[in-house]
Amino acid sequence: MKQAELLERLKLSGFKRALWVYHLNTGGCNGCDIEVLAALTPRYDVERFGIKLVGSPRHADVLLVTGAVTRPMYERVKRIYAQTPDPKVVIAVGGCASTSGVFYDSYNILGPVDNVIPVDVYVPGCPPRPEAIIDGVVKAVVKLERLLEGKGG
């Protein structure tokens, strides 16, 4: 029992403190993307929480999606979601990704990200501040914990 508990704690701390993030722009204006990058700078320094930006969805635990989904991106978003190994969470960063924002009802988009793939955490703002994005990633841990315990999302 004790051993199992210890293992459980190790598992959780692994996920809590070592989230690797893949950043995907599905058609944003680049405003949110700049804020995501700002979170990496010495001022905000997400690495102190073990959060790391990775170059491949295969390495990622978290998909940070910015921008409403444009038609050409539709297939790609779905494929990148499928490419990310389980357990994973999706975070919609910014007004566009959460609700289509200023592009609401546009003819050339397919709507917010949750029209295409399931989203776990929404970070509102246009663009959201880096603190808000970091907060969103930390919230995603809660979801991962539930996934790990096998209770589903």
Added chain:
Amino acid sequence: MSGLNALWQAILVLVGGGAIGFLYKGLDRKLAARLQGRIGPPLRQPVLDVVKLLLKENVVPRTAVPWLFQAAPFLAFVAAVTALLYLPVGPLSPVLHGYGDLVLVLYLLAIPALAMALGGLASGSPYAVVGAQREIVMMMSYEFPLAIAAVGIAWRLSTLGIGPSFSLATIAANPLWGSVGPLGWIGLSLLFAALLAVTPAELSKIPFDIPEAETEIAGGLLVEYSGVNLALFYLADVIKTLVIAGLVVALFIPYGIAAPLGIAGIGGKILDILFFLVKLFVVIFVAVTVIRVSFARLKVDQVARFYLLPTTLISLAGLLLLVLDKVVMGG
């Protein structure tokens, strides 16, 4: 050395090496962050990373050659670990002493890079193929100066009548600095510089991380790897960092502090091992951490030119000076 004894030593070296490797990796990341004015991740970050990777799904892409794709990480890890067993730890001679020498260690060090290239080619991703090509180009450029540095030292030892001159234990037990003349000193310094220049490329660290280059080829060789396989590559990198730093220490700064301080017996041994770890750390700090935060990534042709021209010339000059030194000293 009895078989059982060797087994115990091997286990000790592997467990200790793993722990030290993780510690140094954590220190490397922490210090790099401090150098950039950040707070940086906690020291146990590499352990957490590996724990997390072990919990992730292990994806084998449909376009991959499955057995090769799965075998490459194991190959890299096993080669790195085996190389660790050939390293002299401070005053202790290597666990596999007598079963292989410096040349074998150099080959073992090349295997993780080759395995990564193979895995990349087998993964069927164009990014990984580009990464594999870059890795091979880089290897072809840095292996020559690396080999010259190693061979230069072994040759000079043999001219002094010390043998077997290619055995790492012999090299570590007979520092060359004391037995060569002024020309030899300059030559050795040049070889030392060449070896330090090769270190970051051997480990694919910035500015020589062109095979992985996250921002341009999306992780390159590793692009399709996830879960356990990625964790194995991570571990191979952790161990390889120790091995190459240990090689630099054994070749160029194998001094202990117990003898000059006049401490003998088991206390001296422990002191020397601790001192060896400090030397490892200094080498890693200088050749990996500081260089990593000071430079931006070079282009493929710049890396190849850097190793094929200046570094090779420096190491050849070092070798030449060692030869001249032998002629002058008449040793």
